[in-house]
Amino acid sequence: MDYALTYADKLNRFWDSVVFCDENTFCGDGPISKIFVWQEDDTRYNEAQVVGTRRSGRISVALSSWMHAGGVGQLADVGPGQFTRHNYVEILEEALLPSLRNLLFPVP
Template identity: 50%
Template structure:
């Protein structure tokens, strides 16, 4: 059957509402011009944590089927050690900014 034991692919779970919001955003801005996008800045933050690594899981799957039902949802852990922020627009990108340890919040 040509099955091999492999670690399952991992990707963050995206709630259905987030999927809907992304589609609404894409449709809202689909007809914008290049001039419009030159004035837009996208930014994101990332927290890195240091707690222990879980024991790896394995699945039996045929070759070249990594993302076809052999996926384990990832969950963010709770021990935060560093926070970084970066941005990008049509003409350049930022250097990462260290925002220190702690959690990012909406406040």
């Protein structure tokens, strides 16, 4: 709220120089796909037919993007694992900057 109140009276030309960027992880609990198994009659509990572990089916994807007064930016896949400063710099260089240049300085 402090941020909003501090910048509420800024003119449009101020906002033309501002870029907001953020990253988030989106998760779902549904299975990715079903596995169908065909087996002979009366073999359901044979050791060869039983899977010892089961995946949770949880799906997650980490994405980063940006927005500007002139539009929104390209989504970037953050990738698996810990989000590091190196990942952040790579996303800025390979996704944010090129798509921001295309928005602000389109090539005819």
